[in-house]
Structures are given as C-alpha cells and as structure tokens.
Amino acid sequence: RMKFIIGIGGVTNAGKTTLTERLIKNLPNCCVIHQDDFFKPQDQIEFGEDGFKQWDVITSLDMDAMVNTVKGWMENPEKFARSHGVTVSPKSDSSDPEHKIHILIIEGFLLYNYKPLLDVYSKCYYVTIPYGECKRRRSMRTYTVPDPPGLFDGHVWPMYLKYRQEMENNRLDIQYLDGMRTKDDLYNQVYKGIQNSLLNVL
Ligand SMILES: Nc1ncnc2c1ncn2[C@@H]1O[C@H](COP(=O)(O)OP(=O)(O)O)[C@@H](O)[C@H]1O
Ligand SMILES: O=C(O)c1ccc[n+]([C@@H]2O[C@H](COP(=O)([O-])O)[C@@H](O)[C@H]2O)c1
Numbered sequence: 001r002m003k004f005i006i007g008i009g010g011v012t013n014a015g016k017t018t019l020t021e022r023l024i025k026n027l028p029n030c031c032v033i034h035q036d037d038f039f040k041p042q043d044q045i046e047f048g049e050d051g052f053k054q055w056d057v058i059t060s061l062d063m064d065a066m067v068n069t070v071k072g073w074m075e076n077p078e079k080f081a082r083s084h085g086v087t088v089s090p091k092s093d094s095s096d097p098e099h100k101i102h103i104l105i106i107e108g109f110l111l112y113n114y115k116p117l118l119d120v121y122s123k124c125y126y127v128t129i130p131y132g133e134c135k136r137r138r139s140m141r142t143y144t145v146p147d148p149p150g151l152f153d154g155h156v157w158p159m160y161l162k163y164r165q166e167m168e169n170n171r172l173d174i175q176y177l178d179g180m181r182t183k184d185d186l187y188n189q190v191y192k193g194i195q196n197s198l199l200n201v202l
Helices: 016-026 063-075 077-083 131-139 151-169 183-201
Strands: 002-010 030-034 101-108 123-128 174-178
Touching (some): 002 016, 016 101, 030 077, 063 077, 063 101, 077 101, 123 183, 174 183
Parallel strands (some): 002 101, 002 123
16 A cells, blocks of 8 residues: 655644644544654753743654654554554455555644654645734643743744744745635645645555
8 A cells, every 4th residue: 555644734823733633534544643742751841041941842852752653654554553543444445546545644843843754754734824823822722831921932933933944944845834724724725635646646
C-alpha cells in the first residue's frame, strides 16, 4: 500500500486540531500524531530572558520521541493503526482505490522547524490567523499549564514570528490556509486537496 503523510501546521489556536479531527474521521486508514503529546514535563522547561517558561520553543518538545513515533508508523502503518485503535480496511477490498493507501496526519505548531522531519511530508499545510484573533482564541483556552499573565505578547507571539521566519527559510512547499474561514470551509478545502493529491499518487 501507498503511504501518504500530511502535515497540519500553524500558529496556536489556528484550528489545527479541529480540522485534523474531522479529517481523520473521513479519510481511510488514517492515523494521527499530535505534536502537543511530546511536550517535556514542566520541570524540564527552562525560564528565558523574557521571564517566561519557554514552552513555545522547539527544545520544549521531545522531538526525537516524535520522530521515532513517525518512523514507527512508516515502518508498519498497519500495526501502528491497530495499536492506536484505527480500523484498517481489508486488503482484499481492492475495488476501491482509496483503500490501497495508508495516511498519517501530523498536527502541531512547530511542524516545519525540525530538520529530521522536514522531508517526510507528502503534503504540507499551514493554518494562519491574525494577531488579534489568535490572542482572543488563546485567552479562552486552558492548557495543562495555564498561561501566566502577559505570556501571549511576551513569549507566544514573538516565538511564533521567529519560527515562522525560520520555517519560510527552509523553502518547503507549504500550502497556507486562512484560519479565519469557517470550520466547514477549511475542512472542505483541505479534504478536496487531499483527494486530488491521492488521485495523483494512486
Ligand atoms: N475555522 C474556525 N473559525 C472559528 N473558530 C475556530 C475555527 N477552528 C477552530 N476554532 C476554535 O478555535 C479554538 C482553537 O481551535 P483548535 O482546533 O484547538 O486550534 P489549534 O489546534 O490550532 O490550537 C477552539 O475554540 C475552536 O473551536
Ligand atoms: O500541552 C501542554 O502541556 C502545554 C503546556 C504549556 C503550554 N502549551 C502551549 O501549547 C501551544 C501549542 O499547542 P496549540 O494546540 O495551541 O497549537 C503552545 O503555544 C504552548 O504555549 C501546551
């Protein structure tokens, strides 16, 4: 079977998880890896010169563990699916070309800033929203470690700008998505895009 890896990157609260959840429900043989699951424990996150715990930098994540998880899927997507509770369509069902494929979605806010993971993607998406909307959505969200006052302007947004610049210097073929559009619009656009890509590779 073909293997196809989709990156859903983007700024915090852009709607990555919302979009991803709907895609995995509707794509065949589709597994998911959330970058948020690879945050290091709180006591390993250092304080920066900005006075904040440095959550929004690549070293706050155990990226080696994330790479190994991706490799695990690549080596045996069937087994990965089974052990993650994903139903795999039977191989004999070859009448439907869609089912000749294994799909992995990798979702997260720093997807395209780690060299060992840059060349695994078949398709790279990046969802953006403007500063004001990002700050508003973020203020309504509660993480395992709640944001201290001033974190967004003092750390989250500046680090986003820094890593986004670095990402753009990496010259990946990234398709940008406007996260201000409705959830339905975003989903329909991406679902159609993936369908088209699959038709080309199958
Ligand atoms: N297209 C959208 N338009 C408006 N609000 C959205 C949209 N997509 C997601 N949201 C809302 O924004 C917040 C963050 O969404 P989420 O999918 O968790 O973002 P992320 O995973 O990028 O941090 C949630 O409250 C969600 O309901
Ligand atoms: O998940 C956690 O344990 C966690 C703990 C502290 C902070 N976060 C925040 O998670 C954000 C990235 O996730 P997301 O879903 O908003 O893209 C990032 O901006 C961090 O500041 C996440």
